[in-house]
Amino acid sequence: MDFMSTAYYDVRKIIKFLKIFALVAGPGIIVMVADNDAGGITTYAVTGAQTGYSLLWFMVLMGPVAYYVQEMTVRLGAVTKRGHAEAIFYSFGSFWGWFSLLDLILTDWMTMITEFIGMTAALSIFGVSPVVTVLICWGIMGFMVMQGHYWTWEKLTLLFCAVNMIYIPAAFMIHPSLNEVFHGFIPHLPAGGFTGSLFFLLMANIGTTIAPWMLFFQQSTVVDKGMQEKDILWGKLDTLAGSLLTVVAAVVVIIVAGKVLFGQNIQSAAQAAIALMPVNKYVGTFVAIGLFDAGLLGAVCISLASSWAFGEVFGWAHSLNHKVREAKWFYAYYFFDLLLAGTVTLIPHAPLVLITLFVQVAATVLLPAALVFLIILLNNEEIMGKYKNNRLENIINISIVIGLIVISTGYSLTIVFPTLIK
Amino acid sequence: MKKIFNIFRGFFTAVRDVNRKYKQPHIRMTRTISFALFMLRLYLFFIVAILLYKFISIATGRGLGGVP
Numbered sequence: 001m002d003f004m005s006t007a008y009y010d011v012r013k014i015i016k017f018l019k020i021f022a023l024v025a026g027p028g029i030i031v032m033v034a035d036n037d038a039g040g041i042t043t044y045a046v047t048g049a050q051t052g053y054s055l056l057w058f059m060v061l062m063g064p065v066a067y068y069v070q071e072m073t074v075r076l077g078a079v080t081k082r083g084h085a086e087a088i089f090y091s092f093g094s095f096w097g098w099f100s101l102l103d104l105i106l107t108d109w110m111t112m113i114t115e116f117i118g119m120t121a122a123l124s125i126f127g128v129s130p131v132v133t134v135l136i137c138w139g140i141m142g143f144m145v146m147q148g149h150y151w152t153w154e155k156l157t158l159l160f161c162a163v164n165m166i167y168i169p170a171a172f173m174i175h176p177s178l179n180e181v182f183h184g185f186i187p188h189l190p191a192g193g194f195t196g197s198l199f200f201l202l203m204a205n206i207g208t209t210i211a212p213w214m215l216f217f218q219q220s221t222v223v224d225k226g227m228q229e230k231d232i233l234w235g236k237l238d239t240l241a242g243s244l245l246t247v248v249a250a251v252v253v254i255i256v257a258g259k260v261l262f263g264q265n266i267q268s269a270a271q272a273a274i275a276l277m278p279v280n281k282y283v284g285t286f287v288a289i290g291l292f293d294a295g296l297l298g299a300v301c302i303s304l305a306s307s308w309a310f311g312e313v314f315g316w317a318h319s320l321n322h323k324v325r326e327a328k329w330f331y332a333y334y335f336f337d338l339l340l341a342g343t344v345t346l347i348p349h350a351p352l353v354l355i356t357l358f359v360q361v362a363a364t365v366l367l368p369a370a371l372v373f374l375i376i377l378l379n380n381e382e383i384m385g386k387y388k389n390n391r392l393e394n395i396i397n398i399s400i401v402i403g404l405i406v407i408s409t410g411y412s413l414t415i416v417f418p419t420l421i422k
Numbered sequence: 423m424k425k426i427f428n429i430f431r432g433f434f435t436a437v438r439d440v441n442r443k444y445k446q447p448h449i450r451m452t453r454t455i456s457f458a459l460f461m462l463r464l465y466l467f468f469i470v471a472i473l474l475y476k477f478i479s480i481a482t483g484r485g486l487g488g489v490p
Contacts, residue, residue: 091447092447093444093447094444097440314436365466365469365470368462368466369466372458375458376449376458382450405465412469413472416472416476
């Protein structure tokens with residue numbers, strides 16, 4: 001009888017926990033899953049095709065990196081009730097503020113173009129023309145934000161996050177060898193050892209783990225959601241769940257590409273989906289749908305990150321809880337971003353490859369600044385009070401930030417000067 | 423035309439307001455923070471200089487085997 005009553009209360013406790021989690025969860029899961037955007041999926045597909053399962057262990061390491069960085073934005077947002085852009089302006093003055101805002105706007109806009117490239121490439125596999133794809137995307141993205149409720153937007157976006165997990169059944173359908181997969185989680189280098197191209201691949205994977213827009217986006221989302229200091233623990237759990245999901249998605253894409261496309265010259269996720277079609281049309285279809293979904297999630301979140309940043313700094317109404325007429329500049333910038341990025345994708349002979357490369361380079365200018373500001377703010381007792389970084393968090397976070405700065409700079413330099421690692 | 427002019431004028435006024443509002447940093451500039459910001463300036467100067475060098479090399483046709 002004792003056992004029964006204990007079990008009953010345990011189950012009730014778990015249900016209560018899940019109910020609260022379902023209410024508070026959102027920003028962390030969304031930002032982490034959206035991090036696996038069109039560019040990210042391409043990087044994982046290329047990683048799998050080039051190295052098989054050899055770098056699965058490395059992807060697992062990226063989870064804590066993403067978690068520790070993003071977790072800081074939860075605390076900062078919940079305590080200050082300011083988005084990242086506003087926090088930088090307020091704390092460091094207008095010079096660093098404008099530098100961060102303008103760089104964010106440029107980087108976000110360029111990244112948006114890469115998302116549209118991914119989406120048009122994904123739907124072209126099903127015979128949909130780029131014009132129709134762009135129109136569909138504009139329609140979906142407009143519908144998602146124009147509900148006038150943050151909650152509705154969040155749940156709709158979480159639905160798209162669930163679709164992003166479509167790679168999991170795809171991985172099961174290709175029947176990978178479990179022994180080989182388990183071996184992939186044991187740290188080792190691929191056959192051929194540490195080469196220049198492997199170094200580039202590792203840097204590319206790290207580069208996709210943390211992007212500048214993620215810091216701005218999650219902090220603004222935390223503020224828009226109205227999270228309080230008491231919600232910080234839940235926000236951390238939300239971010240942890242998101243980091244697990246992002247690692248799972250990355251791992252399964254690498255497994256699919258590593259099993260079926262290993263040794264092939266794969267340059268993009270769309271190319272991977274096309275190559276998968278003859279092997280298993282369902283898997284190819286799933287990868288194409290996943291790529292479209294990844295691009296869509298990325299585009300929505302990135303565009304919102306910019307709109308929130310503008311709204312915070314200029315003092316416009318900037319909440320998804322506002323109707324369009326109540327926050328017209330906030331929505332106007334969101335749509336302006338979407339229209340501009342989608343239109344550039346449709347321009348014949350636009351230098352899309354150059355734009356894709358430029359995104360990585362521009363991010364290298366913004367990311368270190370955003371991370372340094374984050375660390376400084378999280379160490380300020382006047383701002384953070386008891387939620388400031390403790391010694392252990394500082395050791396972990398500062399190590400991650402220095403590592404990210406060095407590696408993202410190295411990645412950017414090898415893009416600009418490819419002969420550096422040859 | 424006047425409407426467009428007014429929009430631009432409104433925008434520049436808003437920028438001036440932002441500059442006025444955030445003229446002074448609100449964070450206390452300790453030695454550590456000043457050092458971190460100084461290092462950040464150096465880093466940005468370095469990275470922007472390299473990018474400019476690359477841009478000028480491409481523009482003048484002296485490519486360095488770089489961007490496709």
